[in-house]
Amino acid sequence: MPTPTDPEVPPGVVLLEAAHELLTAETLLSNRVRARLGLRAADYQALQLIAAAEQSDIPARAKDVSTALGVTAAAATIVADRLVQKDLIVRAQDPDDRRNRTLTLTDTARAALRDAFGSFPDEVQDRLNRVPDSEIAAIRALASDVREILDRTAR
Template sequence: MSTPPEPQVPPGVALLEAVNELRAAETLMSNRARARMHLRAPDYQALQYIAAHDDAAEPARVKDLVPVLGITDAAATIIADRLEKRGLITRTQDPIDRRSRFLAPTDAARAELADVFGLFPREVRDVLNDVDQNDIATIRDLADRVRELLDRTAV
């Protein structure tokens, strides 16, 4: 009697399993990084967001943190206040809308983030840097399409 064939895992399930494993590893790394910086999870996420926008020359505002972190306007303001008090961000007046303030990381924040991301293993960077451009385009396209669907169906 022959053994039955192994059940085949649908490609979508295999992809979701891989994504979930990667997310779990990233969460562990982020938890270690924010612990080293002595930041609460939302403060760390906000600082990462602010730094990324600053890197892209796209100003971030307190109101931008609301949908990204899934918090209220008041909570976003409290987070920005804590980060500013710690010397990790600055607020500058928007020259067009004088009521609005731009958030930017300080040099101290950049140094701490660089130190924390020094924990990112060189081997991981090497693996990521070796990915073929065509594969990157395929992965990016897939991620964008799934994100768009999730955004449309989010309650």
């Protein structure tokens, strides 16, 4: 991979290659975890969303899965059904809105995710925690700008 000091390679190319390297690593990890858990891609994405919501103490609902996956409410329900059948999530009535159901991980799912990821999240989090605030702000701004451009031009 070219270095940022290579005068013949534009900095944007170096940044895109670095982003691609991170994306590839995340994809490979996700594929290994998905295979280990016996999940389809959409099911694994939904499980990740539900786990992240739980980590943030935010209830996850089928409509959140629908939005995150870009699928219909019916498709999100089918994904949730498969996760319930595998004893990875449970549905419960939303205490704030009786028309909705919340989706939460089961102990089986928590144990499976812990086992599948091992110490990975802690090691990555430790490394990320060493990134200076100024660099985090620059990365966030860049990611936001690129996403906005892609959203605007990908229509």
